[in-house]
Amino acid sequence: MNLNLTTKIFSIFSKLRLGEIEKIQSDPYKIQEENLFKILDQAKDTEFGQKYNFKSIKNIQDFQSQIPISSYEEFSPYIERMMNGEVDILWPGLVNKFSKSSGTTARSKFLPVSNEMLEDSFKAGTDQLILYLKNNPDSKVLGGKSVFVGGSLKKIKDEPRIFCGDISAILMHNLPAFAKYFRTPDIEIATLDDYEIKLEKLAEETSEEDVRSLAGTPTWTIALINKIVEKKKAKNILEVWPNLEVFFHGAVAFAPYRELFRELIPSPKMRYMEAYNASEGYFALQDDLSKYGEMWLSPDYGIFYEFIPMKEFHRENPPVYTMQDVKIGENYAILISTNSGLWRYLIGDTVEFTSVLPHRIKITGRTKHFINIFGEEVLVHNTDQAIKEACVATDATISDYTVGPMFMSDENSGGHQWIIEFIKSPKDIEEFRDILDSNLRQINSDYDAKRHKDIILKKLKLNVVPVGTFYNWMKSKGKLGGQNKVPRLSNSREYVEEILKFMNW
Numbered sequence: 001m002n003l004n005l006t007t008k009i010f011s012i013f014s015k016l017r018l019g020e021i022e023k024i025q026s027d028p029y030k031i032q033e034e035n036l037f038k039i040l041d042q043a044k045d046t047e048f049g050q051k052y053n054f055k056s057i058k059n060i061q062d063f064q065s066q067i068p069i070s071s072y073e074e075f076s077p078y079i080e081r082m083m084n085g086e087v088d089i090l091w092p093g094l095v096n097k098f099s100k101s102s103g104t105t106a107r108s109k110f111l112p113v114s115n116e117m118l119e120d121s122f123k124a125g126t127d128q129l130i131l132y133l134k135n136n137p138d139s140k141v142l143g144g145k146s147v148f149v150g151g152s153l154k155k156i157k158d159e160p161r162i163f164c165g166d167i168s169a170i171l172m173h174n175l176p177a178f179a180k181y182f183r184t185p186d187i188e189i190a191t192l193d194d195y196e197i198k199l200e201k202l203a204e205e206t207s208e209e210d211v212r213s214l215a216g217t218p219t220w221t222i223a224l225i226n227k228i229v230e231k232k233k234a235k236n237i238l239e240v241w242p243n244l245e246v247f248f249h250g251a252v253a254f255a256p257y258r259e260l261f262r263e264l265i266p267s268p269k270m271r272y273m274e275a276y277n278a279s280e281g282y283f284a285l286q287d288d289l290s291k292y293g294e295m296w297l298s299p300d301y302g303i304f305y306e307f308i309p310m311k312e313f314h315r316e317n318p319p320v321y322t323m324q325d326v327k328i329g330e331n332y333a334i335l336i337s338t339n340s341g342l343w344r345y346l347i348g349d350t351v352e353f354t355s356v357l358p359h360r361i362k363i364t365g366r367t368k369h370f371i372n373i374f375g376e377e378v379l380v381h382n383t384d385q386a387i388k389e390a391c392v393a394t395d396a397t398i399s400d401y402t403v404g405p406m407f408m409s410d411e412n413s414g415g416h417q418w419i420i421e422f423i424k425s426p427k428d429i430e431e432f433r434d435i436l437d438s439n440l441r442q443i444n445s446d447y448d449a450k451r452h453k454d455i456i457l458k459k460l461k462l463n464v465v466p467v468g469t470f471y472n473w474m475k476s477k478g479k480l481g482g483q484n485k486v487p488r489l490s491n492s493r494e495y496v497e498e499i500l501k502f503m504n505w
Contacts, residue, residue: 007142010178014130021127021287025358028299029324036063036304039339042116046088048078048343064306064320069335069344072109078341079110085159090341099167099279100151110164111279116339118174120302124275124282125171125179127298128248132273135289136246144212144243145184148172149202149220152193165191167279168216184209195220195480203227211241215248217485218257219400223471225264236266250275252485253363255293255384260397260423276363280347281338284361294360297351299323302339307332310350313367328353331379333367350379369489373405374414374456376447378440380488386439387420393435394426400470400486404496406461413458417496421465433462465503473502 024031040063044054052067068074078089079098087094091114101109133139151166153173163170169191175183185205192198207228214221225237232240244265254274261272276284276295281303284295297305305323310331312318326332331352337343348368351361365380372378383403391397399421406415418436426432437460441448450456470486487495 010142014133017127017130018134021131024298024300025287025296028357028359029322031299032304032323033060035299035302036060036337039302039304039337042339043091043341046090046092046341048090048341052343060322064344067337067344069308069320069346071346075342075345076109079112082112083110083156083159083162083164085161090343091339094161095340096162097170098162098164099170100164101279109279111342112340113167113170114340116302117281118171120300120339121171121277121282122176122179124277124285124298124301128273128275128285131285131287132246132248132271132289136271139245140243141212141245142182144182144210145206146182146213146215147185147202147206147209147211147224148183148190149214149216149224150190152191154193167277184211199223199227203231207232207240210243212243213246213248214244217251218249218254218261219252219486221247221249222257222260222264222399237264238267245269246271246273248273248275250277253293253380253384253488255388256391256398256401258388259391260399263397263424276361278347278349280336280342280345281340283334283336287358287360291354291360293362294354295362297323297359297361299359304337306335306337306344307351308335310367323359326353326356326359328355331364352381365489368491369487371403371405371416371489371491373407373491374450376444376450376457378403378416378444378447378489382440382444382447383488385443386436389439390432390436391426394428394432395424396422396426396432397424399423399467402470402487402490402495402499404490404493406493408456413454413456415458415461417461417463417493419463419465419496419499421467421469423467425464429462429464433460436460436462463500463505465499469499469503473499476502 040054040057043049057063057066082089082095083098085094091112095112095114097113098110099113101111150168150172153163153165153169156162156164172187172190185202189198189201189205192201202224228240229237234240238244247261249272254272271289273289274286274295282301283303284297287296307321307326308318310333313333320335329352331350333350334347335344336347348366350364350367352364354360354362362381370379387398387401401418401420403416403418406417408414441451474480474486
């Protein structure tokens with residue numbers, strides 16, 4: 001394939017698509033309604049579609065009144081049957097690909113991936129590149145290769161037509177020819193099951209390529225960069241990849257890793273672009289690189305969105321809004337209905353809108369991953385921001401962290417226990433602790449109120465663990481790989497106690 005010709009063709013396509021994106025951003029409500037009725041029509045003759053009488057749905061109000069809000073537990077019996085080869089269950093025909101969702105619990109979730117969903121995911125990935133080039137017209141990213149650190153894919157033993165694995169592996173195995181031309185390493189290496197062997201082979205092969213972009217989660221990308229620098233005995237990765245210019249990242253918040261990446265890739269020209277893609281679909285991407293942490297929620301990728309205000313989330317019948325009704329600054333749980341057969345599915349993520357028209361969001365956390373034992377309502381984006389600012393103030397760099405509650409006793413107030421792994425430790429841990437606690441008080445007024453005079457919450461407790469602790473802990477749980485994430489917050493002491501036990505503390 002001629003690179004110059006490919007670049008020219010992509011440039012022409014990009015201009016046409018940018019015009020479409022501008023129209024979509026100006027009227028997302030029409031696109032959303034069209035999406036909803038398109039997928040309802042496609043699925044009307046499935047078992048689920050007949051059960052809830054999709055054919056009778058005439059408007060969004062009918063849709064919301066006829067179909068219940070559901071979690072994975074309600075969908076799992078349908079999905080198990082689909083994984084056994086049954087057809088026309090949640091989505092028409094045979095769905096033969098299932099993404100294994102991330103998590104720290106023993107039980108994994110498997111989510112259907114239809115051909116229609118794949119097409120929309122590739123459209124989203126192309127949009128991300130188009131928007132990056134719009135923001136950086138002098139980019140040379142198409143002149144070299146992109147490294148995508150992904151997961152693995154396997155056939156189901158008893159049903160060889162069915163494949164299961166990380167969504168990244170499913171996407172890589174089904175990439176269009178255009179995308180395959182630009183990516184490295186070889187697909188067999190990229191989707192190896194043993195992550196440590198894969199990391200070694202990834203480093204060996206990609207270090208010989210002209211890599212200009214990286215794509216993946218921060219944690220595993222850091223591991224790859226460190227492995228290559230070690231193998232090549234380089235000062236930093238730019239000695240190996242001098243033309244590296246962008247990291248397309250997602251899955252976890254980037255704020256805690258930003259300073260570490262600046263150290264790993266010491267170039268003022270290095271850029272970072274965020275996407276919100278999950279096992280359930282491709283939701284949002286950063287359309288303006290100057291708006292750090294904000295992503296455009298596209299209505300155009302085969303998904304219909306609804307939103308439940310988190311302040312009313314635990315009501316028996318909470319209010320549910322569409323994109324047309326959301327308010328800036330409100331924290332919402334997301335419901336999705338997709339072209340893979342998930343209907344009014346509660347994905348567990350929470351977001352806050354930073355603008356409308358275009359609808360931009362920032363991820364605030366999880367419906368289950370927060371701490372609100374004492375009425376403090378601490379969310380992941382609060383702790384990410386607090387720890388980022390504490391690192392800047394003390395010239396420290398973290399690798400990972402998790403936080404759990406310390407419960408009240410007759411003699412003591414409650415509190416939060418932080419377990420942090422530093423790449424570069426602060427000179428004074430107590431100073432870091434004070435700044436972290438102070439930052440969180442400034443960011444979250446509920447936390448600040450509960451910290452007043454230590455009556456309800458005392459100052460946070462900080463445990464520092466050695467480098468490699470979180471990696472080895474995740475490895476011990478069989479949770480290595482790009483789709484697996486360290487849990488940041490929990491309303492229980494589950495993860496804190498697990499790590500303390502792992503460390504024999």
